[in-house]
Amino acid sequence: MELTIKDLDVSFIQGDREAHALRGINLTVGKGEIHSLVGESGSGKTVTSTCIMGLLPSPPVRINKGEIFLDDINLLSLSEEDQRKIRGMKIAMVFQEPAKYLNPTLKIGVQITESLILHLGMSKTAAEEKALDILTTVGLGGGKRILHSYPHELSGGMKQRAMIAIAISCNPLFLIADEPTTALDVTLQEQILELIMDLRNKLSMGTLFISHDLRVVHDISDRISVIYAGKIVENSSKTELFAHPMHPYSRLLLKSIPDAEKRGTRLVTIPGKVPDAENIPPGCAFHPRCPFAEDICKIEEPEMKEYQEGHSAACHFCGTGKIQ
Ligand code: SF4
Numbered sequence: 001m002e003l004t005i006k007d008l009d010v011s012f013i014q015g016d017r018e019a020h021a022l023r024g025i026n027l028t029v030g031k032g033e034i035h036s037l038v039g040e041s042g043s044g045k046t047v048t049s050t051c052i053m054g055l056l057p058s059p060p061v062r063i064n065k066g067e068i069f070l071d072d073i074n075l076l077s078l079s080e081e082d083q084r085k086i087r088g089m090k091i092a093m094v095f096q097e098p099a100k101y102l103n104p105t106l107k108i109g110v111q112i113t114e115s116l117i118l119h120l121g122m123s124k125t126a127a128e129e130k131a132l133d134i135l136t137t138v139g140l141g142g143g144k145r146i147l148h149s150y151p152h153e154l155s156g157g158m159k160q161r162a163m164i165a166i167a168i169s170c171n172p173l174f175l176i177a178d179e180p181t182t183a184l185d186v187t188l189q190e191q192i193l194e195l196i197m198d199l200r201n202k203l204s205m206g207t208l209f210i211s212h213d214l215r216v217v218h219d220i221s222d223r224i225s226v227i228y229a230g231k232i233v234e235n236s237s238k239t240e241l242f243a244h245p246m247h248p249y250s251r252l253l254l255k256s257i258p259d260a261e262k263r264g265t266r267l268v269t270i271p272g273k274v275p276d277a278e279n280i281p282p283g284c285a286f287h288p289r290c291p292f293a294e295d296i297c298k299i300e301e302p303e304m305k306e307y308q309e310g311h312s313a314a315c316h317f318c319g320t321g322k323i324q
Contacts, residue, residue, distance in 0.1 A: 001071045001090065001173040003029040003052070003206055008066030010051060010230075012277070013059060019277035021047045023230040025066070026304070029174075029223075032204040034197070036217035036238075038253070039227035042274040045210045048227070049176045052208070053093055054083035070174060089119055092167035096179040098159040101166075102151040108162050109147030112169050119170045131169070137202070138165045138195060157188040161195065168199060175199070178210045193220050215257045218242065226250045229275050229285035232304065236311035246313040248290050248323055284316070292323055 010022040022044050029035040037045050050056050052068055054075060068075040070090060078086065087093075095101050103111055112134060113127035122130065131147060138161045140146050151159055160180065167175065177196060181189040197220050200207055211217050217224060221238040226249060234247040245251045255268035272289040275281055281288055287297040296316055304314040317323050 001206060002031050002069075003027075003174055003208065004067075004069045005048070005052070006067045006069070008048070008051065008068065009064040010047060010056070010066075011062045011064055013062050017278060020280055021230050021277045022051070022066075023280070025227075025230070025232055027208075027225055027232060027235075029206045029208050031206050032200060033222045034200055034207045034209055034220050035223045035225065036209040036211060036221040037225050037227055038211055038214055038217055040212055040270075040274050042277075043227045044230040044277075045212075045227060046178060047230075049093065049178050049208065049210055052176060053087055053091065054078070054080075085119075088115055088167075088172065089170050090172055091174045091176065092170075092172035093176040093178065094160075094164050094167045094180045096182045098156075098163040099151070101163050102159060104151050106150075107147065108149055108151065108154070108165075111162075111166050112147075115166070115169050131165075134165045134169055135162075137168070137199070138162075139191070140165065156184060157191065160184065160188070160192055164192075164195065164199075168203070168205075171203065173205060175205045175207045176210070177207060179212070181216060182211075182213075189216070196220060213257075214242075214253050226253065229280050230277060231285065231314065233286070233315070234313040235304075240308070240311050244311075246307060246311070246318045246323065247315050248292050249286050250313075251323070284314075292317055 005025050005027040008022050008025040012019040012021055025048060037048060039045055052075065063076060109128065109131055112131040113124065116122045116127035116130055117124065135146055140158060140161050154162060181192045184192060196207060199205060209217060209220060224236065224238050224241045225232045226234040226247065228249050234250045241250065245254050252268060252270045256270060270289060275285060283299045284297040284302050287293040290297065302314045302316045304312050306312045307319050
């Protein structure tokens with residue numbers, strides 16, 4: 001299934017205060033594509049994913065405008081009951097911390113089989129057989145022991161796999177992976193990334209992969225969108241973004257990645273921090289941190305423009321030769 005987000009604009013309202021979390025997000029994730037949404041903490045990544053899942057509480061959240069389509073289903077127009085059916089059945093989500101997602105009082109087997117019984121109407125025996133298959137798919141062989149284990153009896157990597165097993169149990173057509181490897185060591189991180197690629201290949205799931213780290217998304221992404229202060233500032237194929245980043249923010253994110261071949265060279269750090277959603281700077285929101293900013297950047301917000309086929313960026317000076 002294809003996911004399309006059109007001009008999504010979201011605020012958090014508290015009394016007379018407004019935090020403008022998403023400011024017109026446009027994004028398409030094709031069937032079977034892994035599309036990464038990358039930006040620093042506080043840039044709007046998780047608000048985007050929770051909005052797709054219909055999990056943002058209203059109030060305090062106000063959707064100012066925009067649409068989210070899963071093929072031709074407009075997710076924002078669904079009733080709560082229909083949203084619940086879509087979650088798990090058509091869209092699934094995995095998180096950074098399985099501990100928050102897994103129920104500590106239920107065995108893993110129960111947590112997988114209950115949605116199979118509830119959503120797919122399977123018998124208990126059939127659901128347990130299917131659960132064993134799913135555990136094998138996510139690389140948790142010796143499934144019977146896992147089925148009868150509580151979450152605290154599993155290692156960190158096993159918990160992550162168990163969470164993915166629950167998420168994919170009802171054969172979802174779309175997966176949102178929100179920083180699923182951030183809390184893991186490098187080896188486990190690689191294993192989980194391989195698993196996500198493997199699932200995409202086996203199940204043709206479109207995947208929105210959320211990360212603050214371009215290094216993590218390098219191997220798995222087909223496309224990348226860079227988000228800053230609630231706006232996509234660059235969108236391109238992975239190959240093109242790494243070879244020819246256009247937006248100053250993307251370029252600085254790339255320069256802040258440690259390069260094993262350039263040991264001893266100093267890493268670039270991006271000065272300042274992501275603005276508070278209550279106080280987004282006027283003009284280009286990146287101007288207080290941008291080494292190329294000029295007066296126009298403080299006044300006029302740059303529009304997203306396509307500079308090459310499939311490669312767009314929002315900066316007054318992209319394509320002028322000024323951004324080096
Ligand atoms: Fe920097 Fe100006 Fe481009 Fe914004 S519009 S990224 S401030 S050069």
